[in-house]
Amino acid sequence: MLTSARTFLSRSGISNVAARSFAQGPASGGSISDDLLQKLGSLSTQALVDGLWVMGWPSAQIDGARPLSASMKCVGRAVTLNFVPARPDIAQDKPAGGQSPEYEAFELCGPNEVLVMASVGPWESVGGDIKFLRLKQRAIGGLVTDGSVRDTDEIINYGFPCFAYSTTARQGPAAMQPWECNGVLNISGITVRPGDAIVGDQDGVVCVPAKVAETVYNIAHGREVIEGIVKEELVKNPGPPGKFYPFMSGKIKPESPLGQLLASKGITPENSNQFEGTADW
Template sequence: MPAIEAMPLPPGVTELLLQASTATITMQLLKRGFRGLAINGVRPMNPAAARFAGPAVTLRYIPGREDICQAPKPTDPDSAQRIAIEGTPAGHVLVIGTEREIRAGTLGDILAWRLKMRGIAAVVSDGAMRDAPVMAGIDLPIFAAANAAPASMTNLHPVEVQVPIGCGGVPVFPGDALVGDLDGVVVIPRHLVEEVARDSAEQERMERFVQREVRRGRAIGGLYPPDDATKAQYRDWLQAGEPED
């Protein structure tokens, strides 16, 4: 079975991304002119396992056709789906583009458990997932657009791995960074990931200060967004060790 080359994020970047919400990251992308990198219509199968960050491995499905989409047999050659399941490196995110086909599940519980045991960071599909009751109990971030009982070969055919795909209306290239939480999933172009991670972590720190001031009764004028006086107060707060009160 062909190997999929690992594309780890630069050192420290994953840790910074895990400090930031997808809301913060989308704001940092907006500041750079990107308005459409939040994957539309997906939600976590297990809300208790929604937080993740990692580089993308892509799997592309096309609509199925009866003469090529049959029930699987042990003698079948390796499909793009099987290559993705067995080849996605640990710590990476398997991103599946289905052209938003939700009549059949892209994965079921056995394949999800296999990915979990292999150390995959997350699975994101703009299609459906099978075996929803089991998926809801797996400690692996799995995002999908719907639940569906039929198997993937009912309406889908896996054709390629590690090619640019569309997922929920967003272009995803192999190696792009994905971050997920209860608000959804956002894609960060690979060449921007270090600066977005850095600035997102800084925005989170600033917003902790802003939230503290709001809880103390302060109005948002000059605070959110911060003016020069607020920025000076923020620097003092950092030097004081970021006190909560």
């Protein structure tokens, strides 16, 4: 269910034809299983970015979101919330109280969901301790925003991972208001669809599109295994990494130094998609 511009327009008596122009096609890009979520969360954000890069997909890192504390890591399916600049008539049309798109989004979240909130600006507040108490109660998997948050110490104490551009004392409603729950977002120039995998760690936040999540995991996991072998070799035999690294997944030549090193560890074109001619994406 979406609470959005379309709902507001219909309540205002504007035709359904006009309302339909706000979106074409389904908002969600598919479903990711709990098992796949766990596997994606076991990888670093760098590995996931590399996996999408190998496939030729656009950038997936949400640059405007950093962890409030260094130990925070999140993984979950995206529940999205879009904010728009404040305007009196929109404030009048927005459902009041608990029916607001904001609280509709909160109630869709749980341990395997990450709430992704697109702010109208990096320093604008998307919320603070009273609102986010509900996210603590929902045991949310994480919160990601390209805006800022208030009451930082209390949010950290709530225990759920929070990734934001910064912190602020500003009041959010003075600048913006929630407009749509579970629509497609533009956050820091990155497109997020509801149901996409959101993974965050110390280096930032990455959105893995649901439709290709399994493929991204297979590429990224394979790359991390190879990078571990390369590091182990360079520790044992110090020297410039250029003999083995960087490499392109799906294009490693079996006769290359890296190919020979991997063969010595039992990784070959017969059991890996990382070699020339074995790419399955």
